[in-house]
Amino acid sequence: KQEVTQIPAALSVPEGENLVLNCSFTDSAIYNLQWFRQDPGKGLTSLLLIQSSQREQTSGRLNASLDKSSGRSTLYIAASQPGDSATYLCAVMDSSYKLIFGSGTRLLVRP
Amino acid sequence: GAVVSQHPSWVICKSGTSVKIECRSLDFQATTMFWYRQFPKQSLMLMATSNEGSKATYEQGVEKDKFLINHASLTLSTLTVTSAHPEDSSFYICSASQLALGETQYFGPGTRLLVL
Numbered sequence: 659k660q661e662v663t664q665i666p667a668a669l670s671v672p673e674g675e676n677l678v679l680n681c682s683f684t685d686s687a688i689y690n691l692q693w694f695r696q697d698p699g700k701g702l703t704s705l706l707l708i709q710s711s712q713r714e715q716t717s718g719r720l721n722a723s724l725d726k727s728s729g730r731s732t733l734y735i736a737a738s739q740p741g742d743s744a745t746y747l748c749a750v751m752d753s754s755y756k757l758i759f760g761s762g763t764r765l766l767v768r769p
Numbered sequence: 770g771a772v773v774s775q776h777p778s779w780v781i782c783k784s785g786t787s788v789k790i791e792c793r794s795l796d797f798q799a800t801t802m803f804w805y806r807q808f809p810k811q812s813l814m815l816m817a818t819s820n821e822g823s824k825a826t827y828e829q830g831v832e833k834d835k836f837l838i839n840h841a842s843l844t845l846s847t848l849t850v851t852s853a854h855p856e857d858s859s860f861y862i863c864s865a866s867q868l869a870l871g872e873t874q875y876f877g878p879g880t881r882l883l884v885l
Contacts, residue, residue: 689872690872699860699879699881700878700879701775701862701876701877701878701879702813702862702876704876707873747812747813749813751872755801755866755872756803756815756818757803757813757815757864757874758815759812759813759814760812761811761812762812764810
């Protein structure tokens with residue numbers, strides 16, 4: 659059974675710092691991996707999607723990497739801003755197109 | 770493109786009543802819709818997968834008689850929480866996908882349910 663773990667569970671950093679969020683999964687037979695952002699009480703915003711054959715994806719200040727063989731992904735946020743404060747969720751899609759989510763990292767960027 | 774809406778955005782009901790939540794794909798035909806539940810400070814857990822015109826497939830531990838899912842058209846799926854209890858209070862999120870658009874799931878904004 660696929661399990662997705664995210665570390666750390668919570669993170670508080672001063673504005674401007676570069677930071678890394680970690681995601682690990684137990685079964686390397688994934689279709690893709692996706693990073694989402696969730697603001698309190700809101701739905702999900704897709705940030706980056708990495709296909710299983712890819713190593714990384716970039717969008718603006720965000721960079722996500724994927725090492726399928728070791729079951730790991732990282733989300734790198736450069737020059738963090740208070741507006742980046744949210745919960746970041748990692749999810750892997752299995753071969754039946756189901757998404758399995760991690761428990762998230764709650765990020766607070768202090769002004 | 771690929772917008773998914775949910776209605777209502779929040780609902781409060783008395784214990785024992787039933788509540789229906791709608792999930793609509795606004796600009797595409799969704800061959801598959803997914804229903805998730807999220808408890809406070811926890812992650813999303815898949816409840817069931819529904820394909821248009823067929824019965825939903827429920828995940829292990831999800832009571833199909835309590836959480837009725839109907840996917841009657843390519844743009845609408847409904848989740849009915851029957852005989853709701855306080856422990857059913859949660860954030861319910863749907864997503865939709867279309868084979869022609871690949872495997873990507875497009876998420877709705879969620880519905881917060883509070884059962885008193």
